[in-house]
Amino acid sequence: MNFIVMALLLLSAAALQTLQPTLVFMGQAKAPLLLAVTLYYALRREKSRMLLAALLAGMIQDGTSLIPMGVSSACFAVMGLVVSRFAHVVSSDHPLSLSLIGGGAGVLLCLSLWAWLSWSGAIRYGAGWALTKTFWTAVLGMWTAPLVYIAACGLDGYAGNILTRESVSDIEP
């Protein structure tokens, strides 16, 4: 059931991320839904599941774009490891914490992809455009991370993969 939920989350995130329209004044930034799924696993689940989610999310992103295979997986894994390292010191259920984590991870992901792709000659965009894209990715990431976290928690809770508040309150003393 864990794997089915993960696959459903990743495929839905991938389809929605692809279908999102982009705006030129936002540097064609997209809401980082696949990153948000990885962040959910980093905050809520064990490290092995987070790494599996990062690997699959990265493979989907790279497989359906022109990014060299493995680059996104590595970026997602690094973000996930950093976030899971500090998950215990933040109130991960609070929307503000999730927003800040989502925004920060969006900035790091966008800048690292820009640096990597520019260095390899795959894209020809200047720093100004990259900063515009980074800013808007951060803004979209701040909105996306809490929403994806709530949706993923709900789905995982419904499938019985995690204990939700409701399921805890159902347990009789």
Add this chain to the structure above:
Amino acid sequence: MRRRRISIVLILFVMAVLLNLPLPAEMAVRQAVGENVAPFQNVMSLAVHHAVRVLALVRRASETDEDIRRLEEEIAALRMELRRREADSSDAAELRQLAGFVRQSASRMALCQVIARSEISGWWQTVRLNRGRRDGLDTDLAVVTADGLIGKTISVAEHSSEVLLITDPNCRVSSRVPATRGFGIVQGAGPLREGVAGLELLYAPGMLRLQFAARDLPLRQGLEVVTSGLGGVYPEGLLVGHVVTAGIDPSGLYQQADILPAARLDELRHVFVILKDGGRQP
């Protein structure tokens, strides 16, 4: 605990392998992933398309006056039916126009449907088509609509393919301006250009830039730019766009011009891939 450690090591190993894959293996993995995600994208794309149409109908219907709501409900249902028929008829007209375009064209073409309008990471300007190698498509084939050139195939899987749009800075097209007999290279100008102002920044259709044109070429607004046929990817004579402005480039050696693409790249639904001679018409 031991099992988890093993799985972590295994996942990290797979990531390292992915980063160091040789090109043929990387292409195989990329195609396998693309093939498996494409049907999901197709379904979502269709669902969104129909949802937008239904929402538009619902919005129109909800504007009716409360007092005559009951009567309006009946009318709305009829309108819905009418609009469905109108949409079907508009689709049929579009397909008839495309069929006429195929008949008058000398090249063999494959009609494809756009299943994803933008690339997942937002770093490139691409679209994904619902046909692939199995339908005779290959990489580096020109992709057009009845209005003009839109790009070339860059990645082809068994049942789907990726098209790099001409507005992407990585796309270069050897072109000529028939009215002046001049040649140049048309390149995607990228999303943010100097001098672009106002509403164009909100959802710019994407501009092109003609570069390396001779200094003395009399380029003026409205002139057609077509493919030159040089380079081997794009057949000769495909309409690329029209000149908007022209001027001397910063080096002072050549002339450059801003080109507005002839095809509406933001409204792509059906496109044609121009097959090479050996290609099989699907």
